[in-house]
Amino acid sequence: MTSKKRLLLINAVWWSVCAIIRATILLQQGITYTEAIADGIINFGLLGASCIFIINNMRYYLPKKEKYWYVLIVSVALSFVALFVSRVLVKLLFGSDAHYMKVFEDAIGIRFGISFLLVGCMALMGLLYYTQEDQQLMNERKNVTEKMAKEAELFKLRQQLQPHFLFNSLNSISALTGTQPEKARHMIQQLSDFLRGTLRKDEQQWSTLKEELEYLELYLEIEKVRFGHRLQTSIQCDDEALQMKLPSLLLQPVVENAIKFGLYDTVGEVCICISAKAINGMLNVTVQNPFDPETAQPLEGTGFGLASIQRRLFLLFARHGLLQTKTEDNFFITTITVPQLLS
Amino acid sequence: MKVVIIDDEPLARSMVKEYLAAYPDMQLAQECSDGFEGVKAIQQHQPGLIFLDIQMPKINGFEMLELIENPPSVIFTTAFEEFAIKAFETHAVDYLLKPFSKERFDKALQRFLQQKKGTPEQTQALLETVSSSPAQASRIVLKDGGKIKIIPVPNIQYLEAADDYVKIYTQEGAFLKKKTMQHFEDILQQHFVRIHRSYIVNTQLITRIDPYEKDGHLVLLSTGARLPVSKAGYGKLKEVLGI
Numbered sequence: 001m002t003s004k005k006r007l008l009l010i011n012a013v014w015w016s017v018c019a020i021i022r023a024t025i026l027l028q029q030g031i032t033y034t035e036a037i038a039d040g041i042i043n044f045g046l047l048g049a050s051c052i053f054i055i056n057n058m059r060y061y062l063p064k065k066e067k068y069w070y071v072l073i074v075s076v077a078l079s080f081v082a083l084f085v086s087r088v089l090v091k092l093l094f095g096s097d098a099h100y101m102k103v104f105e106d107a108i109g110i111r112f113g114i115s116f117l118l119v120g121c122m123a124l125m126g127l128l129y130y131t132q133e134d135q136q137l138m139n140e141r142k143n144v145t146e147k148m149a150k151e152a153e154l155f156k157l158r159q160q161l162q163p164h165f166l167f168n169s170l171n172s173i174s175a176l177t178g179t180q181p182e183k184a185r186h187m188i189q190q191l192s193d194f195l196r197g198t199l200r201k202d203e204q205q206w207s208t209l210k211e212e213l214e215y216l217e218l219y220l221e222i223e224k225v226r227f228g229h230r231l232q233t234s235i236q237c238d239d240e241a242l243q244m245k246l247p248s249l250l251l252q253p254v255v256e257n258a259i260k261f262g263l264y265d266t267v268g269e270v271c272i273c274i275s276a277k278a279i280n281g282m283l284n285v286t287v288q289n290p291f292d293p294e295t296a297q298p299l300e301g302t303g304f305g306l307a308s309i310q311r312r313l314f315l316l317f318a319r320h321g322l323l324q325t326k327t328e329d330n331f332f333i334t335t336i337t338v339p340q341l342l343s
Numbered sequence: 344m345k346v347v348i349i350d351d352e353p354l355a356r357s358m359v360k361e362y363l364a365a366y367p368d369m370q371l372a373q374e375c376s377d378g379f380e381g382v383k384a385i386q387q388h389q390p391g392l393i394f395l396d397i398q399m400p401k402i403n404g405f406e407m408l409e410l411i412e413n414p415p416s417v418i419f420t421t422a423f424e425e426f427a428i429k430a431f432e433t434h435a436v437d438y439l440l441k442p443f444s445k446e447r448f449d450k451a452l453q454r455f456l457q458q459k460k461g462t463p464e465q466t467q468a469l470l471e472t473v474s475s476s477p478a479q480a481s482r483i484v485l486k487d488g489g490k491i492k493i494i495p496v497p498n499i500q501y502l503e504a505a506d507d508y509v510k511i512y513t514q515e516g517a518f519l520k521k522k523t524m525q526h527f528e529d530i531l532q533q534h535f536v537r538i539h540r541s542y543i544v545n546t547q548l549i550t551r552i553d554p555y556e557k558d559g560h561l562v563l564l565s566t567g568a569r570l571p572v573s574k575a576g577y578g579k580l581k582e583v584l585g586i
Contacts, residue, residue, distance in 0.1 A: 106460065168441060172352065174442035175355065266400060292401075
């Protein structure tokens with residue numbers, strides 16, 4: 001049954017019950033059967049029609065502000081009209097019965113009050129019903145929008161492509177083509193594989209550490225060609241950690257940040273150390289780079305590169321503190337903890 | 344003519360070197376992998392032209408140029424530096440976007456040889472613009488004796504005018520930089536207020552403000568320093584501190 005039909009049925013039952021009660025009361029006051037039943041049908045039939053009118057109206061027009069005033073005014077107006085029309089009808093039908101007409105006229109105030117209360121109640125019910133329906137639709141829309149925004153944000157966070165890296169790599173390739181074409185070709189291959197990796201879409205939200213490290217090595221190889229002997233790297237991880245899962249493309253920006261920090265904040269050789277362990281069933285990855293405490297600014301520690309990783313971890317796990325940074329001597333250490341989802 | 348190439352990536356330097364080989368009049372005096380080497384090389388060789396990368400370790404290309412008394416003609420080589428490109432255009436300083444072609448390189452050299460672009464005056468004007476841009480204003484690079492000193496802005500306690508120089512006070516002592524107070528007033532925005540014709544203060548260090556003589560005030564810093572505040576300076580200070 002559609003909700004509209006159900007509403008109509010409730011309406012019909014409700015007013016029939018009212019009509020029967022009214023007729024019973026009138027009978028006790030010495031009114032004939034015909035008159036009592038006719039009175040009940042006319043009165044509550046009209047009120048029922050008014051209610052259907054209001055509720056139908058609300059479907060198309062529901063004031064956002066002052067909707068309670070709207071209900072009040074409409075209820076008063078409709079019960080007044082219903083009473084007036086029923087009085088005219090009753091007069092036409094039973095005008096000759098002085099006793100009935102006296103009972104009718106004496107109780108006209110009470111009749112109006114009852115009509116208003118009943119119509120008001122029904123109208124309020126309708127109002128609540130529609131407001132709730134509206135709310136539900138709005139919530140659904142909100143959920144969908146939020147989900148889309150979250151997905152878009154996650155996508156964007158994964159996709160940030162560093163123009164510096166790209167153009168400088170292309171420049172290195174350009175330089176190699178003259179002197180070492182084989183090496184240039186190799187680097188083009190690596191850069192292509194790396195770029196293809198950044199374009200991976202949703203279907204692969206999670207990767208094993210092993211896959212991520214393979215991807216990371218592509219990146220590190222390219223950076224090593226760019227910076228020559230200045231850049232050294234070391235990767236250490238235990239076998240258990242290698243099989244653990246983490247959000248794909250999560251590590252690369254952290255390492256990128258470490259390289260940027262390490263290479264641009266110091267002169268001379270730089271070693272970026274990556275290590276991974278399984279701790280309490282969670283994957284724990286640390287990335288370490290040297291820095292100069294004298295010139296590095298405290299704010300840079302959680303600068304943009306890392307802030308976006310933090311955001312991504314929070315969106316995925318709804319937990320804070322999965323990314324932590326600390327400084328030890330002249331080293332900056334980033335630690336990422338990735339809970340393992342049960343599958 | 345002597346040429347110096349300054350770039351932190353060896354392959355980027357070899358690219359310029361390769362293109363430059365077609366110009367027998369241009370003699371490559373030195374290749375440098377960072378700004379520190381760059382400053383030394385320029386002082387030593389007095390080159391007529393330098394090729395300069397912007398993003399480099401410790402100090403960037405602009406900061407390096409600021410350390411040189413009379414900067415030579417420059418052709419910038421950069422991968423991606425949105426804010427700087429506008430400045431290059433405005434001041435007619437040439438720049439090569441990596442990776443660049445031989446044709447583009449030749450064109451830049453032709454323009455330089457005809458002195459159309461990249462004269463020392465144009466370089467100087469470029470530096471003025473760039474050094475006051477917000478992207479450059481997070482630290483101050485200067486020469487202290489023979490050494491290059493990098494001062495992160497939050498480490499500055501206050502600045503004092505000293506003839507053609509500005510004296511920058513930090514925990515490690517005072518350093519001189521050849522700039523105007525107006526320049527620093529422009530670049531130091533958050534937390535810094537010019538309280539006097541001769542003083543700019545880091546408001547985060549202020550512990551007390553006392554009345555002093557008629558119309559004047561004195562600020563006391565947590566470091567123990569006392570600085571005079573002019574009438575106009577007091578107005579600005581009140582506004583910034585919200586009192």
